[in-house]
Amino acid sequence: MTLLTILLLACITFGTRYLFLEGRLPVRLGSNVKLFLSYSGPAVLTAITLPILFVHQHQLDTSLANPYLWGALAAIVAAYKTGNIYWTVGLGMLAFIAVGAQTF
Numbered sequence: 001m002t003l004l005t006i007l008l009l010a011c012i013t014f015g016t017r018y019l020f021l022e023g024r025l026p027v028r029l030g031s032n033v034k035l036f037l038s039y040s041g042p043a044v045l046t047a048i049t050l051p052i053l054f055v056h057q058h059q060l061d062t063s064l065a066n067p068y069l070w071g072a073l074a075a076i077v078a079a080y081k082t083g084n085i086y087w088t089v090g091l092g093m094l095a096f097i098a099v100g101a102q103t104f
Helices: 002-021 031-037 040-054 067-082 085-103
Strands: none
Touching (some): 040 067, 067 085
């Protein structure tokens, strides 16, 4: 049953990707659908990162001693100011380590 489910999901994934990536097929998305889909990336990223930032040991952690929160804030500021991925990752990690070293 598990193998059948995996195979069906693989077929569905391949089919949907093939329809939109194959240029010779007459499937085109409207401008409203494209606009709607442009929000899916940030929405998925937010859904993945917020539990990592705020939930520790099955409890909500919004304290100022949260190194994940400071690392994320530093990365957001660095991304906004520099637009450089290396500075963003570096400053985010530096803030995470600096706050994390003080709390342990």
